[in-house]
Amino acid sequence: MTRSDKPWAVVVTIVVCALVAVGAVVTAGVVRHGRESSAAPRETTTPTTTSSGVGADGCLARPCVVHGPVVIGDTKVQLVADAEGRSGRLQIGGGGASYVIEVTITRHGAVLGPDALQCSGGPLSACVVRGPNADGMLGQVVVGRSEKWASVDRPFASGAGFVAVQDISGLQIGPEVLVAQHRCDPATTTDCSGTPVYVQVFTMKSELLGCTRNYARLESIPVDLSQTLRACP
Numbered sequence: 001m002t003r004s005d006k007p008w009a010v011v012v013t014i015v016v017c018a019l020v021a022v023g024a025v026v027t028a029g030v031v032r033h034g035r036e037s038s039a040a041p042r043e044t045t046t047p048t049t050t051s052s053g054v055g056a057d058g059c060l061a062r063p064c065v066v067h068g069p070v071v072i073g074d075t076k077v078q079l080v081a082d083a084e085g086r087s088g089r090l091q092i093g094g095g096g097a098s099y100v101i102e103v104t105i106t107r108h109g110a111v112l113g114p115d116a117l118q119c120s121g122g123p124l125s126a127c128v129v130r131g132p133n134a135d136g137m138l139g140q141v142v143v144g145r146s147e148k149w150a151s152v153d154r155p156f157a158s159g160a161g162f163v164a165v166q167d168i169s170g171l172q173i174g175p176e177v178l179v180a181q182h183r184c185d186p187a188t189t190t191d192c193s194g195t196p197v198y199v200q201v202f203t204m205k206s207e208l209l210g211c212t213r214n215y216a217r218l219e220s221i222p223v224d225l226s227q228t229l230r231a232c233p
Helices: 008-027
Strands: 048-051 064-072 075-082 088-094 097-102 117-120 125-133 136-145 148-151 156-158 163-166 176-182 197-202 208-211
Touching: 064 117, 064 125, 075 117, 075 125, 088 125, 088 136, 097 148, 117 163, 125 163, 136 163, 136 176, 156 176
Parallel strands: none
Antiparallel strands: 048 064, 064 075, 075 088, 088 097, 117 125, 125 136, 136 148, 136 156, 163 176, 176 197, 197 208
């Protein structure tokens, strides 16, 4: 693989377009993968509490488990899930607006646990709801500002079991989506779990910006990925 120049100017244009798309989706009323360590990219984790409410707080089956809240500026984000992590809804409130966004990755086998919710703030903020499934991990990203939030169209699938949102551009334009993969072809290798890993970096519009080099294991991925991007194979 060869290193590519950092496409941060392109990132700015892409993220601005993403925010415009978010506003259009929300205005139209559309409401619409688990292992990591301290050596992996830094993120905000959330405490878990239990609630007995159903319906108003978004819980579909008693008892309810609340992951969060995470506070971004004046916006509070929390994940309300059933105790088995088989369903959930993301509640976002602040700036005089409130949104409830359904978690759809559970339909594909993702299980919501204590580390399911992670957020990154900025002029354009984002949160990811993630959970392990049979193939590794799935992540559902929601993006917006205090008054306009919506879910990104596609889920992000990680064969290595790590999905997060983090600003690695350093331009204060909002976070990117980090997705870890094994350097392995499941079609030719029965067990990829012991193979090297790398991180794919996406914009909020699901466009691939670049990839990191290979690392021996997930725990070896550095906190700062801003200097490691290169063209993906």
